[in-house]
Amino acid sequence: MKVEGKQAIWKEYQKEIADDKYFYVRSCVRQNFFPGSETTFLRIMRDELGKDVFENPCHTTCTGIGYHGDIVPVDTMMTVVARQFALMTEAGYENLVPSCITSFGIYTEVLDTWHHFPEVEEKVRKYLKQATGREFKIPKNLAHASDIIYKFRKEIAQKAKFKLVDKETGKPLKVVDHIGCHYAKMFPDKGVGGAEYPYVLTGMIEEWGGEVIDYPERRHCCGFGFRQYLVQANRGYSMSCSHKKFESMEPYKPDLILTNCPGCPMFLDKWQYAIAELEGKTYGKDGHGIPVFTYEELAGLVLGYDPWDIGLQVHQVSCEPLLDRIGILYDSSKKYSDKNGSSLGVPEKPINLKI
Amino acid sequence: MGKLYDKLLEDVRFQEGVSACINCGTCTAICAAASFYNYDPRVIVDTVQSRDEDEIKDLLKSDTIWYCGECMSCKTRCPRGNAPGLVIMALRSLSQDEGYFVESEKGRQQLFMKRVIGGWILDYGYCLYLEGIGTNMYAEQGPVWDWRQKFWKEHLDRLGGNYKGEGPGILRKIPEEALNEVRKIFEVTGGNARFEKIEEFSKQKAKELGLEFGDGIDNEYFSHIYTHNNNSHNRE
Numbered sequence: 001m002k003v004e005g006k007q008a009i010w011k012e013y014q015k016e017i018a019d020d021k022y023f024y025v026r027s028c029v030r031q032n033f034f035p036g037s038e039t040t041f042l043r044i045m046r047d048e049l050g051k052d053v054f055e056n057p058c059h060t061t062c063t064g065i066g067y068h069g070d071i072v073p074v075d076t077m078m079t080v081v082a083r084q085f086a087l088m089t090e091a092g093y094e095n096l097v098p099s100c101i102t103s104f105g106i107y108t109e110v111l112d113t114w115h116h117f118p119e120v121e122e123k124v125r126k127y128l129k130q131a132t133g134r135e136f137k138i139p140k141n142l143a144h145a146s147d148i149i150y151k152f153r154k155e156i157a158q159k160a161k162f163k164l165v166d167k168e169t170g171k172p173l174k175v176v177d178h179i180g181c182h183y184a185k186m187f188p189d190k191g192v193g194g195a196e197y198p199y200v201l202t203g204m205i206e207e208w209g210g211e212v213i214d215y216p217e218r219r220h221c222c223g224f225g226f227r228q229y230l231v232q233a234n235r236g237y238s239m240s241c242s243h244k245k246f247e248s249m250e251p252y253k254p255d256l257i258l259t260n261c262p263g264c265p266m267f268l269d270k271w272q273y274a275i276a277e278l279e280g281k282t283y284g285k286d287g288h289g290i291p292v293f294t295y296e297e298l299a300g301l302v303l304g305y306d307p308w309d310i311g312l313q314v315h316q317v318s319c320e321p322l323l324d325r326i327g328i329l330y331d332s333s334k335k336y337s338d339k340n341g342s343s344l345g346v347p348e349k350p351i352n353l354k355i
Numbered sequence: 356m357g358k359l360y361d362k363l364l365e366d367v368r369f370q371e372g373v374s375a376c377i378n379c380g381t382c383t384a385i386c387a388a389a390s391f392y393n394y395d396p397r398v399i400v401d402t403v404q405s406r407d408e409d410e411i412k413d414l415l416k417s418d419t420i421w422y423c424g425e426c427m428s429c430k431t432r433c434p435r436g437n438a439p440g441l442v443i444m445a446l447r448s449l450s451q452d453e454g455y456f457v458e459s460e461k462g463r464q465q466l467f468m469k470r471v472i473g474g475w476i477l478d479y480g481y482c483l484y485l486e487g488i489g490t491n492m493y494a495e496q497g498p499v500w501d502w503r504q505k506f507w508k509e510h511l512d513r514l515g516g517n518y519k520g521e522g523p524g525i526l527r528k529i530p531e532e533a534l535n536e537v538r539k540i541f542e543v544t545g546g547n548a549r550f551e552k553i554e555e556f557s558k559q560k561a562k563e564l565g566l567e568f569g570d571g572i573d574n575e576y577f578s579h580i581y582t583h584n585n586n587s588h589n590r591e
Contacts, residue, residue, distance in 0.1 A: 225424025
């Protein structure tokens, strides 16, 4: 994609990203919906890049869905976050790496609030001491896990076995990115490229050979909305948001949707299934959906990892047509197997969505 | 100055979220909720800025404050640097603290959030803990989710998980001493008090509506708040 004008200006919206010694905090959503993505992130960081990534099993949720579902008070959320900081401090680390965009937004919000209201930080320090006896230092660097992959995108490209290119035509795959609202909408200068012309995923796509498609609803929410999806009576909101995005990107015929936030790929994947079953409408080629990948999955694919090791079998929209176009080999008989290779059966086929 | 407005001012998010709104409506133009619901964040900020006690009380009792999806698109685009989404969060907190949330269909859903998400946080240390959550409640999750539910542990093992295991990893068992620290944090910071208020006011409302109320998710009131939609909320 040719970068000029406003895009060139926003491309300068860069941030400092630590280059080693990370304290990793997991995502509740990613662990449940895309477990293979966290496994793949750690494999890339440790095995490919040789980085020190530490995880303390005693870390917990940041309370993010509870906080943005408005059942968890702000003081409670901030004190749970302070406890994560304390675990990081006690382990001797300074660079915090959350696997979740909601968490990243929360950590950013907490640090910004404490910056503007030092008395709130003091109050939280007292709460934490009272509840746990712990103390903490503010992280020296806060980067979402995708920021780290972005930082090392060139190193990954050097080791890549595949490029995001159609093996028959030699043309770049057309990719739309979705960075997730809480990555940069609240604090644009904390995200690579800001909120309007985000570059964190675009940088990966371009480096790995693909072409980024800008489309009108690129910045629109996937539709999680916390209580808007979780409560059945509100779920039309969620589906309507994803639908708006699909309709907007459809004319550009994207080959792939690449996501940053752990929740967005689930919604953009599952709502394609639901729309197909309810309305008979599909957005990919020949009755298929548009595959929706996490950035960890895409990094794993270009590095030549087995698609079933990185977890592409948990998606409802099938990935195989895209893998075929890139030229990635896979064993279909192993898609739904356990860790020993024994079959776990096969999911039922949808009625309308071709898989 | 009114009592409710004073309470809003005590919330740091309210202080951060609104400073001399000029009512331009940019927030409404970009708002994901306003494109779906009969919802207008510009009007909400205007109402709050009026400091009219009765109007603020009506707002706290209304469905209106529960339409926002907290995507915070409003924050990005506001020419004054305001965040109506943060104002919404302060209003929702006050609505629950005052017990007004049970006066609206959307507000009553907070019992679902408390029992399900709140329960997972305090019981397991995760916001989501999805073994056993099936397509009967989330139909759009589809057949691959049914397969995953059938082989929850097996497929987590396949993908490098450590389900209910000791040590680090995906969906590990978070040690009891860590969970106790989180529970203590909820106790000293007002988290438990919020939860107790949600339960208390919901119980009163269930009685008023003549709906059976019980613990957990298998009772008439809970089922009602999870599914009921009077179909008056959406933009035509």
